[in-house]
Amino acid sequence: MSAVSLVSALIQAAVGPDPADNVAKHVEAIKQAAFQGARIICLQELFNTQYFAARSISQPGPEPPPWAEPVPAGPTTRLMQDLARELGVVLMVPLAEAVPGGAHFNTAVVIDADGSISGKYRKMHVPHMEGFWERTYFQPGDLGYPVFRTAFATIGVLIDFDRHYPEVPRLLALQGAEVLYNPCTTVMDLSHYAWFIEQRSHAVANAVFVGTVNRVGQEPYSSGTYYGTSYFCDPSGEIIAQGSQDQDDIVVATLDLERIGEERRRWDFLRNRRGETYGLLAGSTTKKGEQKT
Amino acid sequence: MSAVSLVSALIQAAVGPDPADNVAKHVEAIKQAAFQGARIICLQELFNTQYFAARSISQPGPEPPPWAEPVPAGPTTRLMQDLARELGVVLMVPLAEAVPGGAHFNTAVVIDADGSISGKYRKMHVPHMEGFWERTYFQPGDLGYPVFRTAFATIGVLIDFDRHYPEVPRLLALQGAEVLYNPCTTVMDLSHYAWFIEQRSHAVANAVFVGTVNRVGQEPYSSGTYYGTSYFCDPSGEIIAQGSQDQDDIVVATLDLERIGEERRRWDFLRNRRGETYGLLAGSTTKKGEQKT
Numbered sequence: 127m128s129a130v131s132l133v134s135a136l137i138q139a140a141v142g143p144d145p146a147d148n149v150a151k152h153v154e155a156i157k158q159a160a161f162q163g164a165r166i167i168c169l170q171e172l173f174n175t176q177y178f179a180a181r182s183i184s185q186p187g188p189e190p191p192p193w194a195e196p197v198p199a200g201p202t203t204r205l206m207q208d209l210a211r212e213l214g215v216v217l218m219v220p221l222a223e224a225v226p227g228g229a230h231f232n233t234a235v236v237i238d239a240d241g242s243i244s245g246k247y248r249k250m251h252v253p254h255m256e257g258f259w260e261r262t263y264f265q266p267g268d269l270g271y272p273v274f275r276t277a278f279a280t281i282g283v284l285i286d287f288d289r290h291y292p293e294v295p296r297l298l299a300l301q302g303a304e305v306l307y308n309p310c311t312t313v314m315d316l317s318h319y320a321w322f323i324e325q326r327s328h329a330v331a332n333a334v335f336v337g338t339v340n341r342v343g344q345e346p347y348s349s350g351t352y353y354g355t356s357y358f359c360d361p362s363g364e365i366i367a368q369g370s371q372d373q374d375d376i377v378v379a380t381l382d383l384e385r386i387g388e389e390r391r392r393w394d395f396l397r398n399r400r401g402e403t404y405g406l407l408a409g410s411t412t413k414k415g416e417q418k419t
Numbered sequence: 420m421s422a423v424s425l426v427s428a429l430i431q432a433a434v435g436p437d438p439a440d441n442v443a444k445h446v447e448a449i450k451q452a453a454f455q456g457a458r459i460i461c462l463q464e465l466f467n468t469q470y471f472a473a474r475s476i477s478q479p480g481p482e483p484p485p486w487a488e489p490v491p492a493g494p495t496t497r498l499m500q501d502l503a504r505e506l507g508v509v510l511m512v513p514l515a516e517a518v519p520g521g522a523h524f525n526t527a528v529v530i531d532a533d534g535s536i537s538g539k540y541r542k543m544h545v546p547h548m549e550g551f552w553e554r555t556y557f558q559p560g561d562l563g564y565p566v567f568r569t570a571f572a573t574i575g576v577l578i579d580f581d582r583h584y585p586e587v588p589r590l591l592a593l594q595g596a597e598v599l600y601n602p603c604t605t606v607m608d609l610s611h612y613a614w615f616i617e618q619r620s621h622a623v624a625n626a627v628f629v630g631t632v633n634r635v636g637q638e639p640y641s642s643g644t645y646y647g648t649s650y651f652c653d654p655s656g657e658i659i660a661q662g663s664q665d666q667d668d669i670v671v672a673t674l675d676l677e678r679i680g681e682e683r684r685r686w687d688f689l690r691n692r693r694g695e696t697y698g699l700l701a702g703s704t705t706k707k708g709e710q711k712t
Contacts, residue, residue: 250693250696251691251692251693253691255685255686255687266693270696271696271699287691290623290624290686290688291624291688291692292585292586292589292620292624293585293589293692293697293700296585296586296700297697297699297700300699300700301699319655319656319657320623320655320656323616323619323620323623323656324620324623324624326616326620327585327616327617327619327620327624330583330613330616330617331583331584331585331617331620362612362613363612363613363616364612392548393548393583394548395583395584398544398546398580399544399584399586400543400544400559401700401701401702402701402702403543403563403564404586404590404700404701405701406564406590406593406594407586407589407590407593407694407697407700407701408694408695408697408698408700408701409694409695
């Protein structure tokens with residue numbers, strides 16, 4: 127049973143070329159968020175590095191990414207475990223994961239409030255398009271859609287491009303997730319038009335809270351301006367806290383988890399699903415002929 | 420291959436106690452819409468009757484609904500077939516369908532521009548809640564999620580409560596639907612907060628056009644005010660035409676169907692789905708233990 131009222135935080139930041147500096151900056155922000163009462167804190171996608179995947183495959187660049195490390199055995203996870211234990215907070219830490227054999231995943235590791243590893247999520251939908259050449263670097267995730275029953279709430283994570291798939295929040299909600307965290311790296315000209323539609327629709331459709339994070343600023347290879355505007359919305363899609371569009375920020379909100387039950391008693395969307403009629407959703411990928419071009 | 424540019428219309432109206440009057444009013448509106456160039460015209464849910472299902476099971480009331488008729492054999496479908504043929508338009512006509520044995524469905528019949536029947540959709544997700552006691556009257560649909568390859572576009576329909584299920588627009592888009600029509604009956608205090616989130620999110624997630632219709636006014640048994648505000652949005656979720664909140668209206672928009680391909684070339688959401696990992700979506704209904712209360 128989760129606490130009724132949960133204070134949670136999203137951390138958005140501009141990042142520089144030195145991963146160590148970026149980690150130090152985030153450690154400071156995590157401490158500030160905890161000082162403000164946050165019990166679950168989510169960082170932005172690939173939080174400790176500039177977004178190297180904005181670099182096209184045809185441009186010179188690092189391969190494999192120099193910032194990937196094993197998870198949880200690597201130094202960043204270890205440091206975050208110590209921090210979570212010290213502060214008594216749950217941390218969601220998105221970073222590039224290196225696995226034996228040379229593959230990499232775009233991962234988020236979830237650390238419980240005692241410093242133990244709750245588990246990890248590997249981004250399932252990996253983009254490969256102008257400014258987001260992630261398949262040059264990352265394998266598609268192979269761990270499915272786990273939920274994490276942490277000290278303060280049952281949570282799920284979907285990383286960036288995953289938010290374009292309403293299937294993902296539904297899969298997490300069906301397994302009991304109360305809050306969905308969505309660390310992102312996205313630019314104004316590409317996605318801003320949908321930033322207040324997609325994540326809010328996930329909250330409404332599933333009667334869950336959603337916290338979505340985006341970095342700020344410009345970086346050497348980025349195809350535009352990262353627009354921050356991290357926010358929390360409640361199970362009716364209402365935005366309850368929102369960050370700056372161009373500054374580092376810590377977005378803190380109090381999530382009244384009883385709102386989930388209230389919304390579900392009112393609408394009962396999940397109970398009225400007709401899963402037995404959704405078979406086509408779970409087949410293999412779309413046939414070419416169905417792709418409208 | 421669909422025409423590139425499609426003019427389409429949504430008709431919203433207040434309705435009175437006499438179905439014949441309501442039909443006559445809609446015939447007039449359909450003619451006006453066709454005169455404005457509309458080639459596909461969608462009416463509101465249960466277009467020819469007051470919303471009888473707002474009446475609680477404990478209140479005295481008609482049982483079975485006196486306005487249900489066979490589809491397509493009944494008089495309303497016949498009349499609409501003649502009208503479609505005369506005007507050369509596709510009509511989506513939502514009405515109460517009576518079937519042999521006494522059952523009823525909340526149906527939309529799709530009539531092609533030559534007056535022939537394209538097919539019908541029977542509302543799959545039937546609400547049963549304060550002000551919307553539809554299971555007193557209607558069986559859940561048993562025809563799945565068909566798409567209709569009409570003279571002017573490939574279209575799908577989802578009726579009212581179906582819009583709360585992102586599964587439905589996805590199932591229709593996967594089968595090639597270019598425009599989704601969503602006839603509704605809904606009141607301000609209940610659903611208005613989500614009216615500009617849900618349907619727009621369906622457009623964005625699937626790169627399709629969405630037209631959503633809602634009646635206007637108050638009726639004897641309704642639990643609130645039907646708020647009209649029918650609208651079309653494009654594949655980026657932008658609203659391109661919107662109707663009145665409290666008056667009869669004909670909402671006409673020109674849908675540039677090439678936008679679908681553009682949006683899909685940009686994002687490619689459908690091709691990057693990972694259907695093989697979505698098995699949980701297609702199981703039977705949510706287990707009781709997963710229902711957060």
